[in-house]
Amino acid sequence: MKRRHFLSALGTATLAGSAMPALAQYLVPEGQVRLVFNENPYGPSPRALAEVRKILPLSAYYPDSPYDYPIRDDLFDVIAGNHGLDHENVFVSSGSNEGLQAALMAYGQRGKVMTPSLTYDAHLGYAEALGVSVTRVPLRSDLQVDLDAMEAQLDDSVAVVYLANPNNPTGLPIDAERLRAFCRSVGPKALVIIDEAYNELTDEPEKDTMVDLVREGHNVLVTRTFSKIFGMAGLRVGYGIARPDIIKKTSKHIMAWPNGVGLTAAYHSYIDSDFIRFSREKVLQGRAMVEKTCAQMGLTPVPSQTNFVFVDVGRDAMTVRRAMAKEGVLINAGYDGYPQHLRVSMGRLEDLKTFDRVFKRVMSGA
Structure with a gap:
């Protein structure tokens, strides 16, 4: 444009x-x-702003009914359809951060969370404050996530591995094929969360994403956000993609009501x-x-x-x-x-x- x-x-x-x-x-x-x-x-998106203006009168009501906010199902349709998945493979949260927090609370109750020492960590601090143990593995000297060291340190005490790809604050993506191999190896032992907040900005978004592992049924949760390329940080909408059992378990720990205005903006931004x-x-x-x-x-x-x-x-x-x-x-x-x-x-x-x-x-x- x-x-x-x-x-x-x-x-x-x-x-x-x-x-x-x-x-x-x-x-x-x-x-x-x-x-x-x-x-x-x-x-x-200008399209999103125009559509939000139309539904503002609905802000008086809780957005828990498809009748009140049919756009919620539309958003699920477009996200799931874009990735060759079903509604049962998707959750929506108040920013991807809430989804990340929910996943750590859902799975961190049975073991530690392993993560790089330098990465996005707002949800990690939240989980630690509620009693979840977090193990941090130093980056390599080239600032890359050290998957070899993480895999070597993985034992039965680890329940979750969290990786931001690309990583924040370095901006470096993890080699796609090495990450796929890591997920396949680690998945049988621990849930692997891949935070893809910046995926749409990478050189090869389709190559870098791990959504294909979700389609294959691996123990992987991919999170995305509308706060970055879609320019909706203030509207707080994110989503997760995983097997239905992971979606169901994580969703039980999502606290906030869906944001009706945000859902509307998210849908129209996603298709713009x-x-x-x-x-x-x-x-x-x-x-x-x-x-x-x-x-x-x-x-x-x-x-x-x-x-x-x-x-x-x-x-x-x-x-x-x-x-x-x-x-x-x-x-x-x-x-x-x-x-x-x-x-x-x-x-x-x-x-x-x-x-x-x-x-x-x-x-x-x-």
Whole structure:
């Protein structure tokens, strides 16, 4: 989708034309550049915004009835159909994070959770607070997930293995065939959860996904989110794909009611191929800009296949982060074991131009 066509479509949606600018100003103060949470500032889809406007009056009712929110079944249909599966292979949650938490609570009661030492961990901390034991395995020296070490350490005490693919915050995907072999080997002993939050942004999404293992009946749970390429982080919709028995067991631990507005936006975003292409193009353009900025400062970023860049800045990263924040540019740092690494999320291209100027100034000591 061309930028002018996208902006034209955005302008035709009543919600986009009135409420969204005010909301954006509220969330991101004027002059601030938000490159910290791996969001997609170009979303949600214009089609989704238009459809959400139509169903807002239903917000007075709990979305537990297909009569009230028939879009729920439509969303299940399109997700399951896209992957050659059935409704029984899918759950929907309040963001993929709730689904991940539910799976850890469902399966972590009978043993430990094994995970890389540097990875997305909000759900891991939640599980630990409720008594689930988590074992963390260091990354390899090249920042790749060490599947060999994880497999070597696996014993009867491990009930769940959690892997983000691509990993967060490194942005590195795990070799697809090695990961498939790992899942087939480990699956008979423990549930393998593959968090594919960034799958749509990888070089080869169909090759990288482990959904084919679900179709084959393996002990694998794949989670996805509408928070990244679909630009719906604030609407909190995610989903899981697995065998029916895994879906049923995990679903018992999902607490939140379905989000009727979110379900509507999710369905119409999922089928909006023009917006998906547009988002991917903008992320790739932005990533190239950030990588160029790093290279111009003599830095070598980790080769990302996500909507963020992880880079060793050769000095205390928290100091750089604070200096950037003082100039209104928010980025991330403070990773255990990696004190010199920053993570920069993709924002609008104009925001990344601001990042370029401020980062160069901070790194030069001006």
